[in-house]
Amino acid sequence: MYDVLQVGRILDLHQRQAGADAGTIAGLRTSSSSEQPMSLKRIRLELARTPDHPNGSSDHGYEFVAPLDAKGHLDSSAWPQAKGACTVRRFWARSPDEHGLLIHRRNGSWAFSYEAGDDDDEPIFRFDKHNFTVGEYVTVTEHDGVARPFRVVDISPALIRK
Numbered sequence: 001m002y003d004v005l006q007v008g009r010i011l012d013l014h015q016r017q018a019g020a021d022a023g024t025i026a027g028l029r030t031s032s033s034s035e036q037p038m039s040l041k042r043i044r045l046e047l048a049r050t051p052d053h054p055n056g057s058s059d060h061g062y063e064f065v066a067p068l069d070a071k072g073h074l075d076s077s078a079w080p081q082a083k084g085a086c087t088v089r090r091f092w093a094r095s096p097d098e099h100g101l102l103i104h105r106r107n108g109s110w111a112f113s114y115e116a117g118d119d120d121d122e123p124i125f126r127f128d129k130h131n132f133t134v135g136e137y138v139t140v141t142e143h144d145g146v147a148r149p150f151r152v153v154d155i156s157p158a159l160i161r162k
Helices: 004-018 079-085
Strands: 035-047 057-067 087-092 095-104 110-113 137-141 147-161
Touching (some): 057 079, 057 095
Antiparallel strands (some): 035 057, 035 147, 057 087
8 A cells, every 4th residue: 555655755756767956746747836737636525325325425535636628527638737736545443544656557547556566456446437526426336346436526626736
């Protein structure tokens, strides 16, 4: 599992490999201010109704950063420039948070990844086809192999801190 410091180190490594200067984060230009709104969105998913949670649960879900196009779909053409900023946090009641990255695989699918390699990846069913608007549903296949429904409960501009 990536922790917050590991994600920071990954971003630092990405910057060094890309030859980025101090005014660039994950290939995205920033200003001299401490916060700059980017064309990225922070999306919050919460567990929808399941047999274990018939009313859903705000204590189980994901928050992630992703580039969205004007229609609210994941923007795969913008992802290569923004991938270092596309982080995910999995929160699950009575379990430590997991921190990782939103990845776009060579076959065009999307997944949440918490460690190097793909053993722990959580594929997201038809993520590229979803319209990310509040109230829509997304299915994530989690570590345990179970596909669970999640509801989009919030979409806001992502802030990238220097």
